Amino acid sequence: MEFNDLQQENGVRWRLRLVCLVLLCFLHPANAQVRYSIPEELKIGSLVGNIAQDLGLDLTRLRSGRARIVTGENIQYTELKADKGTLIVNERIDREQLCGDATPCSFTFEILLENPMELHPVTIEVLDVNDNAPTFQTNHLEFEISESAALGSRFGLESADDKDVGQNGLQNYILTPNDNFVLKQHVNPDGSKYAEMVLQKSLDREEKPHLSLKLLAVDGGNPQKSGTVLIDIKILDVNDNAPVFNQTIYKATVTENAPKGTHVITVNASDIDSGLNAQITYHFSKSKAGKADLFDIDETTGKIYVTKEIDFEKDKKIEFRVEAKDQGGLTDSSNVEIEVLDVNDNAPVITVMSFNSPVSENSPIGKTIGIVNVKDVDSGDNGQMRCGIEGNVPFKIKSNVRNYYALTIDAELDRETVSGYNITLVCSDQGSPILSSKKSFNLQLSDINDNAPVFLKNMFSAEVKENNSPGVSILTLFAKDFDENQNSRISYILEEKQIGGSPISEYISVNSESGIVHAVRSFDYEQIKEFVFITRAQDGGSPPLSSNVTVKILIQDQNDNPPQVLYPIQTGGSMVAEMVSRSADVGYLVTKVVAVDVDSGQNAWLSYKLQKAADRALFEVGLQNGEIRTIRQVTDKDAVKQRLNVIVEDNGQPSRSATVIVNVAVADSFPEVLSEFTDFPHDKEYNDNLTFYLVLALAVVSFLFITCLVVIISVKIYRWRQSRILYHSSLPVIPYYPPRYSDTMRTGTLPHVYNYEVCRTTDSRKSDIKVGRTGSQNMLIMDPSATGTMQRIQSEKSILDDLDSPLEVSSDILPFLFAVSYLSIYKSFEKKALKHVLK
Numbered sequence: 001m002e003f004n005d006l007q008q009e010n011g012v013r014w015r016l017r018l019v020c021l022v023l024l025c026f027l028h029p030a031n032a033q034v035r036y037s038i039p040e041e042l043k044i045g046s047l048v049g050n051i052a053q054d055l056g057l058d059l060t061r062l063r064s065g066r067a068r069i070v071t072g073e074n075i076q077y078t079e080l081k082a083d084k085g086t087l088i089v090n091e092r093i094d095r096e097q098l099c100g101d102a103t104p105c106s107f108t109f110e111i112l113l114e115n116p117m118e119l120h121p122v123t124i125e126v127l128d129v130n131d132n133a134p135t136f137q138t139n140h141l142e143f144e145i146s147e148s149a150a151l152g153s154r155f156g157l158e159s160a161d162d163k164d165v166g167q168n169g170l171q172n173y174i175l176t177p178n179d180n181f182v183l184k185q186h187v188n189p190d191g192s193k194y195a196e197m198v199l200q201k202s203l204d205r206e207e208k209p210h211l212s213l214k215l216l217a218v219d220g221g222n223p224q225k226s227g228t229v230l231i232d233i234k235i236l237d238v239n240d241n242a243p244v245f246n247q248t249i250y251k252a253t254v255t256e257n258a259p260k261g262t263h264v265i266t267v268n269a270s271d272i273d274s275g276l277n278a279q280i281t282y283h284f285s286k287s288k289a290g291k292a293d294l295f296d297i298d299e300t301t302g303k304i305y306v307t308k309e310i311d312f313e314k315d316k317k318i319e320f321r322v323e324a325k326d327q328g329g330l331t332d333s334s335n336v337e338i339e340v341l342d343v344n345d346n347a348p349v350i351t352v353m354s355f356n357s358p359v360s361e362n363s364p365i366g367k368t369i370g371i372v373n374v375k376d377v378d379s380g381d382n383g384q385m386r387c388g389i390e391g392n393v394p395f396k397i398k399s400n401v402r403n404y405y406a407l408t409i410d411a412e413l414d415r416e417t418v419s420g421y422n423i424t425l426v427c428s429d430q431g432s433p434i435l436s437s438k439k440s441f442n443l444q445l446s447d448i449n450d451n452a453p454v455f456l457k458n459m460f461s462a463e464v465k466e467n468n469s470p471g472v473s474i475l476t477l478f479a480k481d482f483d484e485n486q487n488s489r490i491s492y493i494l495e496e497k498q499i500g501g502s503p504i505s506e507y508i509s510v511n512s513e514s515g516i517v518h519a520v521r522s523f524d525y526e527q528i529k530e531f532v533f534i535t536r537a538q539d540g541g542s543p544p545l546s547s548n549v550t551v552k553i554l555i556q557d558q559n560d561n562p563p564q565v566l567y568p569i570q571t572g573g574s575m576v577a578e579m580v581s582r583s584a585d586v587g588y589l590v591t592k593v594v595a596v597d598v599d600s601g602q603n604a605w606l607s608y609k610l611q612k613a614a615d616r617a618l619f620e621v622g623l624q625n626g627e628i629r630t631i632r633q634v635t636d637k638d639a640v641k642q643r644l645n646v647i648v649e650d651n652g653q654p655s656r657s658a659t660v661i662v663n664v665a666v667a668d669s670f671p672e673v674l675s676e677f678t679d680f681p682h683d684k685e686y687n688d689n690l691t692f693y694l695v696l697a698l699a700v701v702s703f704l705f706i707t708c709l710v711v712i713i714s715v716k717i718y719r720w721r722q723s724r725i726l727y728h729s730s731l732p733v734i735p736y737y738p739p740r741y742s743d744t745m746r747t748g749t750l751p752h753v754y755n756y757e758v759c760r761t762t763d764s765r766k767s768d769i770k771v772g773r774t775g776s777q778n779m780l781i782m783d784p785s786a787t788g789t790m791q792r793i794q795s796e797k798s799i800l801d802d803l804d805s806p807l808e809v810s811s812d813i814l815p816f817l818f819a820v821s822y823l824s825i826y827k828s829f830e831k832k833a834l835k836h837v838l839k
Helices: 051-055 059-064 095-099 670-677 684-718 720-725 796-804 811-838
Strands: 034-039 047-049 068-070 078-081 086-089 105-113 118-127 140-146 154-156 170-175 181-187 193-199 210-219 226-236 249-255 263-266 280-284 295-297 303-306 317-326 331-341 349-355 368-375 385-389 395-401 404-409 420-429 436-446 459-465 473-476 491-494 508-510 516-519 530-538 546-556 564-567 575-580 589-592 594-596 607-613 619-621 627-630 641-649 657-666 740-744 752-756 778-782
Touching: 034 047, 034 051, 051 086, 068 078, 095 105, 095 118, 154 331, 170 181, 170 193, 181 210, 249 263, 263 331, 280 295, 349 436, 368 436, 385 395, 395 420, 404 420, 459 473, 491 508, 564 657, 575 589, 589 657, 607 619, 619 641, 684 720
Parallel strands: 034 118, 140 226, 249 331, 459 546, 575 657
Antiparallel strands: 047 086, 068 105, 078 086, 105 118, 154 193, 170 210, 181 193, 210 226, 263 303, 280 317, 295 303, 317 331, 349 368, 368 404, 385 420, 395 404, 420 436, 473 516, 491 530, 508 516, 530 546, 564 594, 575 778, 589 627, 607 641, 619 627, 641 657, 740 752
């Protein structure tokens, strides 16, 4: 590998060619080590080496394993190009800043791969280039030397400092040529060089009181660099013995973080001179004075004290020189070596390499969710670590590679029970006292569709009033899904069902998102009173989950139907007249107004009131049963024609009503009634013709009646056994069927009355036929127009049609049908007789 165009800071261009050492060895893929050598100050982006090729890995493995560089340092000098499998320079690399004067200089990091986890250490050796010149701490040195200094006397000079190392470091000192001094160079135990001036010719203060020399420090680089310092020598008088240390090397130990003022060691030097020339002062040598900044020395006693905080992790061993100087300026020097003892002052440092959040709630046990690196810069037991997880959480920590820990799942997870975890990792060392560090992780669980929607009720029910507006909201269905997001998005679906031959969708609809049940059309209580259907709640998961619920809708009755009058029947052109004898007692039952209401409940409770009458003092109407009775004795003064207006009201809010007109004839004879209700003359010819036809009609009807009676009795005997089965049954109340009246006479005065009445009651397991009940209600059918012809009020079919809507006709109605047939035939003959008379 070649590296070109390196510049000096002074602007001189030069070229340097270097060959980089690569690919030292191949080891096991999970433990292979690679070492590269590169020069310092390479340009950012320069190639370091092909790490994929050197580790024997392909590019696919680098990408699938999420290969990355992991270090415990803040600065990442290199960058991994996973797509090319190469290492390139990522930050400026200054060997002097990185390693100081340590040699060789290198830094180490790891290449981390996952699935499976692999760790490949990589060491980068940084080669020095000559980018630093030797420098002195000062540019001027002063010496005071006695003229009596003996030949061979030595004078220590300030050492130059060159941050480069090896051949590029400080190589030589050069002293300006002179007659008195020669330069002698020495090497310290640590390899550093220093120089001394050696007196080779006696000094003569009177001849030369002052000497000016120049000391030059040069390195071995190409091109060569140098630094200079001026030396001023003042010649003193007679001090011919220099101080001498009693030890060449002083060794001591100090505990890191020792308090300021702690005594470390005492140095001692002696001078065989006497008087002022024997007084010695101690100083730190200017050579490597930076290390001595952590300490202070007593100039008089030579005791060395701690002045700054000492950190074992920065300096495990401290070396510096101490000088002893007498009053005549003669000096001696000695080395001091201080070993720093480690204490447990650093807690473990936890660095997160990777952490996956969220994870699926169905993740398998043993799955790795995070990788952490834990380091303790202390040494020995102080740097030994143990890691664990606080609390009772379904996770555990395990170590597969030195200083690397994997955070894995230890139990099944359920997001609906616990949606997330705060995981606290605790790492402690084994020092005394024990120091520990914590790292918290917030892990969220992602949802899967493992919960079906759940309705809050087993069955929903609601009531809606009939005649509702289409589209009205009836109730809201609500289901809950313990999943989240799309898995908890619920859609409400109406299950298909037939109601009365029509699909349920023609009655109601369910909003798929809100669950609101709407009425599709207006309901009629008289047609349908309730319906039940099933709604399904389905989530949006894949595959979707669902649950069903039963919904019951009750239709509430409204008072939307007025009462219907069954009797007396109102016709357009005829008038029904009830006949009351003038001899009727108080409370005499004139007739009964029969009405029904197809509504239910209180909406069908009917009340009867007399709205208008010719004589209110003569009649009253039963409030509950609709019976019209006399309330006083009928007199001759009472008018023959009585017109009553009866109103029938239900109990709804608001109430509805129907009005019926009841005509009552107060008379003892038919001609009296006829004269009141018609305008025809009652001459003898009319009465004779009328009598003839009435007798003829009566004879025919009597024959038919006897025949029908025989048939009825036969049917009753045949059905006698079947009627016993119904004896204990509880049948609904059948409304009162209106009576039909048949009046006939031989003389024209109506002395004989035959009343045929058929009733059904709550205990009518049998039908009753009452024949020839004298003195009961009488009915006249008159035409109030101009003809005076008596007409039939209604045919048999009309009666059955009126009764069929609210009632269920059973076989027991047969007697009633025979009676009605008899009355119908009678009326037919009567009508024909009257028409013949009128002609």
